[in-house]
Amino acid sequence: MKKILVVDDEAPVRKMLRSMFKNDNYEIVEADNGVTAKAMCLKGDIDLIITDIVMPEKHGVDLVMELKKEVPDLPIIAISGGGGVSGRFDYLEIANLMGADNILRKPFEAKDLRDIVHDVLGNKHE
Template sequence: MAKILVVDDEQNIRNILRESLKKEQHEIFEASSGQEASDILDKHAIEIMITDLVMPGKTGLDLIMEIKEKIPELSIIAISGGGGINGRFDYLPIAQLIGANNIIRKPFSIADIKQTVKELLAG
């Protein structure tokens, strides 16, 4: 059982991740933006953050760079539906470069998410 923060501006994605991971007995926190996530991270000892990358305001990339400096031990799973700014870049490889432990492309399978979480917790 771990404290997992799910960051996504899409409510449905948060719902799916929450419901899936709750079944695995994890404690789920939710944030709909980068700023909201930062606030939760300041208040809770989150072990794993699953974050979207393209979000209004503080993007997932901004969040990762910020948190990796503040909480280097935090495990981060970056998820993204692709696209990127003007479609020129794929954010997932970049997220990996700046500190994401794992990247999973949307649409993902819940099984993959669960497996990745399991592997991160196992160290």
């Protein structure tokens, strides 16, 4: 069973993301910050990470950049809401430049995220 790590500092968002995959054959694990997420990924049993960008302790862009250096084959989907644009910088675009495999702006449709996940992990869904 493929293991997906969902990273977001807001518990309701993690719960919502988990529920999107309740009918799929994935093991969903959670982290509420980038520091914990990085430690979990370095253990080597995560198949995909879905991470928010704006988080305390370790910013999602930093997480993407560090993981792409240390675990380059780990697929990363970066997600962020309307607060993702700060001044002239769009955090999702920066995450993309740092190596995120896919980016998705909140709010998004569950189907859009599920389609990306299934494409990345090679699974079909109904």
